[in-house]
Amino acid sequence: MRKTTAVAAALSVALTGTAAHADEHADGTPLAPLGTYSTGAFDQAAAEIVAHDPRTQRLYVVNALAATVEVLDISDPAAPVKLFDLVAPGVRAADGSVVEEGAVANSVAVHGDTVAVAVEAADKTDPGWVVFYDTRGNALNAVRVGALPDMATFTPDGRLLLVANEGEPNDDYTVDPEGSVSIVKVNRRPAAVTQRDVRTADFRAWDGDRELPEGVRVFGPDLSTGEPGTPGRVARSLEPEYIVADTAYSAHVVLQEANAFAVVDLRTAEVTDIVPFGVKDHLEPGNELDPSNRDGGIDLRGVPVYGMYQPDGFDMYRHRGRSLLVTANEGDVRDWDGYSEEARVKDLELCEDSPRLRPYLDANGLTTADLQRDEALGRLTVSAAEGLREGADCHDELYSFGGRSFSIFTTGGDLVFDSGSEFERVIAEENPDFFNSNHTENQFDGRSDDKGPEPEGLTLGEAGGRVYAFIGLERVGGIMIYDVTDPAGASFVDYVNNRDFSAEPGTPEALDLGPEGLTFIAAEDSPIPGTPLLAVANEVSGTTTLFRVDL
Structure with a gap:
């Protein structure tokens, strides 16, 4: 150490x-x-x-x-000792389903005498489960939640369990479940929970009349059917990653790929707002980064790149x-066989008259080819889905993943x-x-x-x-x-x-x-x-x- x-x-x-x-x-x-x-x-x-x-x-x-x-x-x-395992496959759920072999545990939360485990289905695009145990290891109950339940947490009073259903697509990007938040009424009696105690907060309102705030990323293939009552492009694209229940009545949910967070009213089981995180300007003093693994050393410098926070x-x-x-x-980054936004700067076509890039190039006596060399920005991983000039196929701006x-x-x-x-x-x-x-x-x-x-x-x-x-x-x-x-x-x-x-x-x-x-x-x-x-x-x-x- x-x-x-x-x-x-x-x-x-x-x-x-x-x-x-x-x-x-x-x-x-x-x-x-x-x-x-x-x-x-x-x-x-x-x-x-x-x-x-x-x-x-x-x-x-x-x-x-x-x-x-x-x-x-x-x-x-100083000497942690393993006592036993909590095993989910084989547990019967309140809706009559059984947690299947091949299911994957993704998250765990504890409150009082109750342990809750978020379990992903063997086919991650299918609905998952939350399995409840007591602290002695006995399986008490289970309920169905959304696809790919990735994080679970209790409200401070322990009466509700919140589950972030990420809803990632399959690798071919032919199936893309909607992202959602499951709100399970536990009331400290997990054995008595039924499927009727599960409510779902979704993002379908933004496929309707609600306007999505600028800066919330919705991108990739649109697998919406257009049928009334089914999730549209926004509901499928937004993927809840992590939840914090700040009170017994509200929660905040990070939408990592979208570079935003959502606010959930736990009383009504509704998403009331979506807020973008914005971007970080790596040209500003104090925001430098080392953008290359081929520059032969440690080289923190200001570069014309926006970092998407994406926590x-x-x-x-x-x-x-x-x-x-x-x-x-x-x-x-969304990087699947059926669709990938991932690219290196050297593989993009950069706009020669970019208002963002050109001043930096001129001030440093560089060309776009110089900028795309491996030791400069060429190796940096960025999003091909962001920064494209409207009506053209060159990039005016560069957006990297994360804020470091x-x-x-x-x-x-x-x-x-x-x-x-x-x-x-x-x-x-x-x-x-x-x-x-x-x-x-x-x-x-x-x-x-x-x-x-x-x-x-x-x-x-x-x-x-x-x-x-x-x-x-x-x-x-x-x-x-x-x-x-x-x-x-x-x-x-x-x-x-x-x-x-x-x-x-x-x-x-x-x-x-x-x-x-x-x-x-x-x-x-x-x-x-x-x-x-x-x-x-x-x-x-x-x-x-x-x-x-x-x-």
Whole structure:
């Protein structure tokens, strides 16, 4: 494990003009690994999402490889022990269906004595299930939900379970289910839930009279039938990824590929609004990135590219009476056999008189051919679906996937804070030999052309009266820690990477690879009285690691 507290203060001053809160921890590590449970499965998505039950001091970890949820005893967090599995296939649902063999567990949530597991059908375009268990591991019930249920969470009071039904197309793009949110009335009695207790919030209104806000991406093949009452282009295109229930009455849902989020009224089971995240200008000072894995070094620079935030994991908190979204800006691309928006800059036709590109080219004495060289922007992955000049087949603008950052937004979509280029700058200082490495191999600069460190998971936690964001970097690994107590003045605290680059990925010595799901365990809920913990599930190494939080 390596840490960068000394770097933290210098970078915070250089990039934000304020001193880092990490100065208080200059002699200690704010995030220290305590213990790890390993499945022994490498690059098989064997540890994805993690949920904590404070009553029993158990972790519930999604093992997609085995299509189960592994239950770990963490009463001694230095030595997590597996107790048993939650197995979904064979469970009979309230509608008479049976969870089939080949079904895949995608998410898990815990509230009180109830555990809920989102289960994808063997054919992901078919409706999935939510399976309910008690905390002893007994299957209690199941209900049908939408296609590809990818994330599940309870409302704060535990009365409702919310499920993000992503509704991805099949690989040929001949079948594309609609995206939706299932709202399941649990009322803390999961065994009594019937199919009538499942309501669906969909996006069909935007196929009708409602106008879609500018900046919400709807693209790709349109498989709508046009028949009354069936989902249209918008309902099929929008794919809910992640949900946070900020109150018992409302929830916010990230629509990752669309670069937007939706607001759901839980009382009426209606999507009341869709809000675009907007884009990040990588020409602006502080927003630099390294756009090439063929430039022979670490080269963070301003380039004429817009980054689509496209967050995956996010969390919410309140500051001075308003709710805020804190997002991990991973980026995601539609890339199927039947349709792909993915392209490299060198493979696009660029408009020679582009109002966006031409000033940059002229100021730097470049041609479009120069810009498309591998060591410039040629290798950068961008969307072929965005930036096309109307009525022509050349690109006026370039749009890359993800922000290589974390952000704080208002519920109206206004940007309060973005970490800019700080993630890549910290990694360059901390571990320059493996800058922007991938998670399946130790490499230098391997992911610079494609989303960089790729922030994916995020959770918030309070310690010492302050609020912190913990952001997992899927590719190079590690956890970025920021103090977000003052959202407009959020500051970098530390970067801790429990990965050993001297060991070969796939061996136990390599430690944690590919952090996916993060859960903060508050001091009052911790197995170590008075000490908060962070639980991190790592999908590539198949490990779940518990960290002690000293902030």
